[in-house]
Amino acid sequence: MLDVETLGAALKLAKKGGGVEEGGSGAVIDDSKISSSTTWSSQKIVDTLCPPFTVSGATVQCTPVANYPLGVQVEITPTQEGTGDPSPENIRPIVGRNIIRIYQHAPDNTDDLDGLSWREIQNIVRRGAGPAIIPIGYQFMVNHGVYGTQPWAVLGHNVHKNAHNTDSPTMLIGAVPVLGTLQFDAPEAIYYAESQLAAGTYHFTTDGYDMWAAGTYQFTLTQAVPAGGQIVLNGYYAHQGAFTNAKINTYASRTTTTPIESNVAIIAGSAGTNLGTTGAGNLNHIQRISYGSNNYKESAMRQFLNSASPAGSVWTPQTKFDRLPSWASNTAGFMNGLDDDFIAAVCETTVPCGSNNVYEAPDSTVTKGGIYSVNDKFFLLSNREIGFMSDIDDGSTLLPFYDGATNADRIKYNASGVAARWWERTLDSGSAKSVLIVLMDGTLDSYNVRNDHGLAPACNIG
């Protein structure tokens, strides 16, 4: 590497063995000629030997002679707030400038990144300078009102597309530790009352699952369930043996937790009105009535991650079978605890997802056995993004941060320093109720979504 300041010293050393006399013994600097008694200055040597360059762009990269003065011209281009064509319905104020900031970076260290505001970091990314300035693995500290100040690592550059400007660069960051635990999605209703269900005896048929035997079962309601109401299993009966050990509650709506009647017995039998077969029409899939739905797009988890609402206002039902998650009444949305300047630096990105091959609700916006995308600010990482190439190919790609990662590299710790399970957004495609998770030893597993596991959100700056 050439350096104007050190070149003079180097030349002096060279002269000692090169037959050119030192200035003190007769040689003097003379940029107009070289002779046995005159020599060029280091400035003249650099000016003569090093070719000039000029580069322009939103972000430029160059390899100049160190310490040599750079010429820097800034072109201020007229800009407007907002997006789309300006019109009386889409007023886009014109933005002038009173201050210009110029940033210059060389990759010898990243210490100064710590002092940047989120707006400045966003500007680095938007200018396309992220890959040059912010290395993969660099950790930013992110404040959260509930989870404290935690490191978020740079996982990749330009992995996901900005949902509103696909050409705009992005930088993916993800929480290094798990930020507490959370239920992914709640067990769902077994039946949705499209119209009023009068008091009386009803039966349904199921092909069984787990410890529930296939067969036809009946129950008797003493009170009507109004249109829009639900019938829900009372408690977690999946591992309590026969279906006939289960009880049901009825509710007037998808959002109420106060039952119309509760602990209604289920017995084997086919008396009364036939409601149909589980997994068809208004009868939910049998896996989901005790374990919940693994549909990421319609999950309570996704609503939590992208909500700034207070506790009690985060979750809304996404399908006719959806039920309130365990945290609905006492947990504010994830964005509720984040600083405004951080949220402003996070862009909504298009996140690839996959659906299961087993079941989706009739009113779901997701098709069974397919891939789709969501446009979100905060999301969970996918199986492929963290280096597990098994299960569904949702179009997501291995993140640079996890390229070559071992299981040990995927271990995340909780606030107590204990290794914890953490949710992915990728589901187990062979079930309607399980999502993939990373275990305490960094290996892969599949868990029912009704469980509480570690929260490790990611987002894109841009």
Place this chain on the structure above:
Amino acid sequence: MLKKSTITLPQTIYGGTVDAVTGAGVQEWAHIDSYNGEALPGEWISDRDVYAPDATPTIGAEIAYKLATPTAFHATGGQSLPALPGTNTVYTDAGVVTVSGLSDTVETFNALENRIAALEEAAAALEEAAISG
């Protein structure tokens, strides 16, 4: 190392250029808070209109327009910007940046050497694959 330098403009500038070292600037665009039919010498942008060469902005619109004759200004905070060791990345929060200087020939040679070594390695791997295949 990330160096940040700040240039303060003498007034709000909507379009133009400024030398980050000397502070010398040229204002190329002017601004009108509420357009009232003024003659515009050339290109313009409006907060509520899409520009067309033969059109004029809506009365009352906020606009910026290109000056027929740019005017000079002087910004404060301009300073010498010596090159940092290694590859320099330069950008601004304002628009396009143009950087000039002298290329470090040693760095250029090193980059070429690395590139040639990588190409030779790839060629050797291909040759080996061809022989064993």
